[in-house]
Amino acid sequence: PDAVQKTIAECVATLINDGDTLEIGVGGPAEWIPRLGVLENKHDLGIHSENLPRGVGSLVANGIITGRCKNINSGKVISTACGGGTEEEMNYIEMNPIFELHCSDYVLDPRVIGAHDNMVAINSTLSVDITGQIAAESLGSIMVGGTGGQLAFAIGASLSRGGRSIVVLPSTAQDERISRIVPQLPGGTIVSVPRVPADLVVTEYGVARLRGKTQRQRAEELISVAHPNFRTELR
Numbered sequence: 001p002d003a004v005q006k007t008i009a010e011c012v013a014t015l016i017n018d019g020d021t022l023e024i025g026v027g028g029p030a031e032w033i034p035r036l037g038v039l040e041n042k043h044d045l046g047i048h049s050e051n052l053p054r055g056v057g058s059l060v061a062n063g064i065i066t067g068r069c070k071n072i073n074s075g076k077v078i079s080t081a082c083g084g085g086t087e088e089e090m091n092y093i094e095m096n097p098i099f100e101l102h103c104s105d106y107v108l109d110p111r112v113i114g115a116h117d118n119m120v121a122i123n124s125t126l127s128v129d130i131t132g133q134i135a136a137e138s139l140g141s142i143m144v145g146g147t148g149g150q151l152a153f154a155i156g157a158s159l160s161r162g163g164r165s166i167v168v169l170p171s172t173a174q175d176e177r178i179s180r181i182v183p184q185l186p187g188g189t190i191v192s193v194p195r196v197p198a199d200l201v202v203t204e205y206g207v208a209r210l211r212g213k214t215q216r217q218r219a220e221e222l223i224s225v226a227h228p229n230f231r232t233e234l235r
Contacts, residue, residue: 001032004170007204012122012166013038015200015207019069020118021046023153026053027145028124029168034059046070048116050107050149052082052099057089060098067098072115076100080107108149113156119163121153125192126169127180130219130234132195132210134167141188154197158211165199171227179230181222201225 001009008029016022022045024030034055039045046067047056059065060077067075077099085093093099106112113119125136126144134154137145157163169180181203185191201208201222208221223234 001036004204005029005032006036008168008170008202009033009036009038011202011204011207012168013042015164015166015202016042016045016120017118018043019045020120021048021067021070021116023047023049023113023119023121023123023149023157024053024056025123025148025150025153026051029170030122030124033122039064044068046116047077047079048073048107048113048119049079050081050104050153052077052079052085052093054085054089056082057085057093057099061089061092069118071117072112073100078102078107080104104149108152110152110156110159113153114159114163116156116163117161119157119160121150121157121163121165123148123150123153123165123167124169125150125167127182127185127189128167128169128198128201128222129182129185130222131215132198132201132218132222133185133191134193134198135185135189136192137190139189140186147192151193151197154193154199158197158199165197166202167193167198167200168202171203171205171225172230176227176229179226179234181226181230181234183234
């Protein structure tokens with residue numbers, strides 16, 4: 001991870017409280033969060049996640065993730081799949097009754113997600129426009145990834161009592177030549193999460209808080225976490 005990934009992870013950690021249940025998406029800055037030490041001062045975290053990124057097993061082994069505060073599947077780590085960890089981590093997970101794999105119909109059901117108190121969904125994205133539309137699947141008409149569970153977790157987190165949906169991305173691409181926070185998404189871009197359930201957007205420049213804001217307030221929030229080189233143009 002570079003300095004940008006580490007700073008984003010540190011920002012995300014300020015939004016996570018003891019006892020929260022986390023979903024952590026694979027790919028991009030989100031996937032680094034379990035491995036950068038930013039969760040090591042947290043207590044009794046839980047996991048209900050589509051996939052388990054590397055590092056989650058180690059957090060369980062070290063007593064940081066216990067699931068003790070989960071009001072569904074208490075004490076269990078719930079996901080649809082896991083893999084890609086170190087040999088030591090995978091050996092710890094194998095046949096460990098703390099870890100349970102369930103079908104996506106269950107894990108990605110927004111009603112199940114929202115039934116967790118303090119559900120925190122953390123996912124990476126490619127770009128966000130200043131209305132709060134989140135594009136995690138394509139750049140214009142060029143497909144980069146599939147749908148995944150990002151929308152299901154964004155909706156589920158919004159239904160959760162105390163829930164939060166966090167989207168993470170570096171502020172720029174191509175050696176700071178392109179802003180990832182844009183006035184409008186390019187034609188053909190797939191909107192993965194519409195602006196209504198958009199909540200928290202994190203870059204290396206801080207946290208934009210969108211929920212309940214007017215359109216002008218949302219734009220100002222997102223401009224504040226854009227790269228300084230692009231803020232005047234965005235405004």
